[in-house]
Amino acid sequence: MKKIQSRISKKFEDIQSANKKALIPFFTAGDPSAELTVKLMHLMVKAGADVIELGVPFSDPMADGPVIQRSSERALKKKIDLYQVLEFVKDFRKSDSITPVVLMGYANPIEVLGYAQFAILCKDAGVDGVLTVDYPPEEGRDLNTQLRKHGIDSIYLLAPTSSAARMEAVARMAGGYVYYVSLKGVTGANHLDIDSVAQRIPKIRETVRLPVGVGFGIRDANTAKSVARVSDAVVIGSRIVEEIENSREDKIEQNLYNLLTEIREAIDEC
Amino acid sequence: MQMNEPVNEYNLPDAKGHYGPYGGIFVAETLMHALEELRKNYEDLREDKDFLAELSSELKNFVGRPSPIYFAKRLSEQLGGGQIWLKREDLNHTGAHKINNTMGQILLAKHMGKTRIIAETGAGQHGVASATVAARYGMECVVYMGSEDIKRQSTNVYRMKLLGAKVVPVESGSRTLKDALNEAMRDWVTNVNDTFYIIGTVAGPHPYPMMVRDFNSVVGNEIKDQMPTEIGRHPDAILACVGGGSNAMGVFYPYIGEKNVKLIGVEAGGSGIDSGKHAATLCAGQPGVLHGNRTYLIQDKNGQIIETHSISAGLDYPGVGPEHAWLKDNGRAEYVSVTDAEALDAFHTLTRVEGIMPALETAHAIAHAIKIAPSYDKNKIILVNLSGRGDKDMDTVARVSGIHL
Numbered sequence: 001m002k003k004i005q006s007r008i009s010k011k012f013e014d015i016q017s018a019n020k021k022a023l024i025p026f027f028t029a030g031d032p033s034a035e036l037t038v039k040l041m042h043l044m045v046k047a048g049a050d051v052i053e054l055g056v057p058f059s060d061p062m063a064d065g066p067v068i069q070r071s072s073e074r075a076l077k078k079k080i081d082l083y084q085v086l087e088f089v090k091d092f093r094k095s096d097s098i099t100p101v102v103l104m105g106y107a108n109p110i111e112v113l114g115y116a117q118f119a120i121l122c123k124d125a126g127v128d129g130v131l132t133v134d135y136p137p138e139e140g141r142d143l144n145t146q147l148r149k150h151g152i153d154s155i156y157l158l159a160p161t162s163s164a165a166r167m168e169a170v171a172r173m174a175g176g177y178v179y180y181v182s183l184k185g186v187t188g189a190n191h192l193d194i195d196s197v198a199q200r201i202p203k204i205r206e207t208v209r210l211p212v213g214v215g216f217g218i219r220d221a222n223t224a225k226s227v228a229r230v231s232d233a234v235v236i237g238s239r240i241v242e243e244i245e246n247s248r249e250d251k252i253e254q255n256l257y258n259l260l261t262e263i264r265e266a267i268d269e270c
Numbered sequence: 271m272q273m274n275e276p277v278n279e280y281n282l283p284d285a286k287g288h289y290g291p292y293g294g295i296f297v298a299e300t301l302m303h304a305l306e307e308l309r310k311n312y313e314d315l316r317e318d319k320d321f322l323a324e325l326s327s328e329l330k331n332f333v334g335r336p337s338p339i340y341f342a343k344r345l346s347e348q349l350g351g352g353q354i355w356l357k358r359e360d361l362n363h364t365g366a367h368k369i370n371n372t373m374g375q376i377l378l379a380k381h382m383g384k385t386r387i388i389a390e391t392g393a394g395q396h397g398v399a400s401a402t403v404a405a406r407y408g409m410e411c412v413v414y415m416g417s418e419d420i421k422r423q424s425t426n427v428y429r430m431k432l433l434g435a436k437v438v439p440v441e442s443g444s445r446t447l448k449d450a451l452n453e454a455m456r457d458w459v460t461n462v463n464d465t466f467y468i469i470g471t472v473a474g475p476h477p478y479p480m481m482v483r484d485f486n487s488v489v490g491n492e493i494k495d496q497m498p499t500e501i502g503r504h505p506d507a508i509l510a511c512v513g514g515g516s517n518a519m520g521v522f523y524p525y526i527g528e529k530n531v532k533l534i535g536v537e538a539g540g541s542g543i544d545s546g547k548h549a550a551t552l553c554a555g556q557p558g559v560l561h562g563n564r565t566y567l568i569q570d571k572n573g574q575i576i577e578t579h580s581i582s583a584g585l586d587y588p589g590v591g592p593e594h595a596w597l598k599d600n601g602r603a604e605y606v607s608v609t610d611a612e613a614l615d616a617f618h619t620l621t622r623v624e625g626i627m628p629a630l631e632t633a634h635a636i637a638h639a640i641k642i643a644p645s646y647d648k649n650k651i652i653l654v655n656l657s658g659r660g661d662k663d664m665d666t667v668a669r670v671s672g673i674h675l
């Protein structure tokens with residue numbers, strides 16, 4: 001069977017041949033509202049996003065800090081479920097067939113749906129990658145198989161504490177890109193140590209032959225720029241969600257656009 | 271101490287922490303290293319003679335073990351059926367079984383060179399037990415507690431503070447135990463170098479369910495010695511209340527291989543299972559993944575965890591230990607539920623008839639014993655793990671009786 005190139009690897013190929021770095025914004029689907037979700041996705045692409053990580057709200061987001069947790073709670077109050085998140089992606093795909101979309105969330109909503117069914121629905125909606133925070137490689141094998149069947153990449157996290165053996169386990173199962181968590185802690189923490197990131201990434205590259213994105217703790221143009229220098233992609237989540245939380249509803253689009261273009265420019269300067 | 275008595279052919283969990291399809295390690299990569307470090311250290315120490323001797327000495331001299339078993343003669347005669355026996359965990363230091371586990375874990379923390387203890391708590395019992403051992407070993411202690419629970423359990427909050435612990439209110443989610451656990455995990459992942467996370471029940475990612483079970487098995491192992499001495503044989507049924515399931519696992523585990531002993535876990539039925547307001551995870555939940563393991567959960571059709579209800583804060587948890595999930599599915603243990611009202615009745619009954627005031631959690635197990643005893647022959651033995659005493663519940667009991675203290 002001929003392997004069709006995934007939207008994610010196509011995207012990274014283009015970026016790398018243009019000698020650029022990828023910008024990957026994250027926000028929670030349904031926050032601040034269902035009406036704005038698809039609009040914001042398009043707006044992020046316009047502002048320079050290369051891949052969009054769309055958060056699937058969950059009641060117990062154990063690996064997230066307070067900012068993303070609150071956004072998850074807001075989305076759940078608006079009754080956003082996994083089906084609706086998939087509808088958002090389907091809607092987005094009507095006018096954007098190039099930008100990869102990655103769902104990021106927790107295991108239990110997928111457990112309820114069943115792996116095979118989830119993979120089919122993702123495929124139908126136009127999802128390109130799935131990052132499930134609490135399915136490490138050991139426990140994520142069956143879901144990985146189902147996703148792979150439909151050409152969907154499984155994105156995995158790597159941490160500063162990941163051993164060589166764990167990197168190998170991730171390398172065997174990962175697709176698209178890997179997501180290096182730049183610090184000890186939860187999303188949105190603010191003590192990123194750029195030197196240790198710079199030391200770590202070459203080690204990851206020895207084992208994992210995929211683009212390496214860096215996230216957790218990137219808060220402004222400066223940190224984005226220094227992270228872009230040593231990696232393939234900058235993932236920015238809490239800072240965006242914070243902007244959504246703190247902006248007046250009629251200013252959200254403008255504010256987000258400004259934030260992302262500023263970061264885009266910083267990354268492109270690196 | 272006989273922590274690892276072979277229990278027939280039962281040898282779960284497997285190397286990755288699975289009990290059949292349940293258990294496992296469902297956490298973010300950021301926690302994997304800490305869990306691996308914990309697992310390795312525990313695996314070395316659980317066989318280590320010096321460690322076991324140290325633990326055994328602490329359990330004897332600091333906790334007050336072994337706890338007695340007691341024949342509730344008046345209660346049994348009134349019910350006119352089987353004999354009800356009580357394992358008196360209420361007599362332990364700090365008033366419940368929780369100290370067995372925290373003592374084991376703090377010794378492990380000490381051996382691993384950790385200096386800071388964190389814990390989650392619902393009713394406050396595990397928080398108090400953690401703060402107690404932290405004081406005993408001169409370690410810093412931070413306890414995460416839902417702000418709702420802080421309101422409901424102000425006495426225990428004060429006890430923890432007296433013991434030198436810092437109690438951090440958790441304002442996220444439903445502001446109860448499950449959210450306190452999320453918050454403690456976040457602390458751990460951030461401060462993993464110097465911090466040991468003492469989980470209070472047989473839940474969480476591997477090796478916690480196994481480790482907490484092992485530390486609590488001292489209770490079941492004592493019963494296994496005491497019952498044959500007292501009456502020449504094992505009980506016919508063992509009952510324990512189940513929230514997360516640590517006290518139940520501690521008495522069930524040594525008896526899994528004793529096929530003639532019935533094991534019955536009693537969950538919190540709240541206002542009744544049909545009302546939807548309960549915490550009877552095994553009786554009315556479905557399998558899923560939460561807090562690092564696969565187990566039964568109380569959840570909606572989209573896999574979101576929903577709020578539980580019980581008069582007893584210690585049973586108010588939407589998950590349950592994965593080993594219980596497996597014992598339910600394979601039929602080795604049976605799980606039932608009793609309502610708030612039944613538990614409260616049992617609280618008053620045991621207090622008036624035997625002069626023993628049980629914790630409201632424990633009162634659930636007593637209630638079921640009262641229910642089934644009349645159908646047992648007079649020579650049959652029903653043993654209830656009296657997991658904790660009721661002093662902490664005075665406010666709740668008075669309130670539902672319309673009395674202001």
